Amino acid sequence: MFARITPYKLKSGTVDAATARARELKDEIMALPGLIEFTNAVNADGSGYIVSLVESREISDSNAERVREIWGKMGEFLAEMPTPGGYDVVDHWET
Numbered sequence: 001m002f003a004r005i006t007p008y009k010l011k012s013g014t015v016d017a018a019t020a021r022a023r024e025l026k027d028e029i030m031a032l033p034g035l036i037e038f039t040n041a042v043n044a045d046g047s048g049y050i051v052s053l054v055e056s057r058e059i060s061d062s063n064a065e066r067v068r069e070i071w072g073k074m075g076e077f078l079a080e081m082p083t084p085g086g087y088d089v090v091d092h093w094e095t
Contacts, residue, residue, distance in 0.1 A: 001036065001053055001054070001055065001056075001088075001089040001092060002053070002054045002055070002056055002057040002059075002060050002086060002087070002088060002089060003051060003052070003053055003054075003086070003087045003088075003089050004050075004051075004052040004054060004060050004067075004084050004085070004086050005049060005050070005051050005052075005084070005085050005086075005087060006049065006050040006051075006052075006082045006083070006084040006085065007047070007048070007049050007082060007083075007085075008047075008048050008049070008050065008078060008082040009046055009047055009048075009078070009079040009080065009082075010042065010046030010047075010048065010077050010078060010079060011046065011077055011078065011079050012046065014046065014077040015042060015044060015046055017077060018042075018046075018074060018077035018078075019040075019042070021073070021074060021077065022040055022074065025070055025073060025074075028070055029070060032052075032054075032063050032066060032067070033059055033062070033063060034054045034055035034056065034059030034060065034063070035052060035053075035054055035063075036053040036054060036055060037051075037052070037053040038050070038051075038052050038053075039051045039052075046079070050082075050084075053089065053092070057086060057088070060086060061086075067084070
């Protein structure tokens with residue numbers, strides 16, 4: 001399993017509108033090949049993280065262009081285009 005962790009920053013005052021737009025994009029996001037789990041976390045100041053669990057690094061890498069397109073649909077709310085990071089999952093615990 002592979003984790004794509006992406007920090008992002010929203011423009012001031014856009015958290016609610018950006019959250020609404022992200023929810024409109026849910027079907028596109030969840031249709032990404034190999035996606036297991038998706039979490040979006042954001043603070044009131046607009047700083048946030050996306051954590052996506054994907055079946056493999058290879059699948060995640062092959063989704064890169066489509067992910068950029070989806071981020072593009074969030075562009076009016078972003079302070080800058082985010083840069084994703086990727087990590088091999090060593091533990092994934094749930095209750």
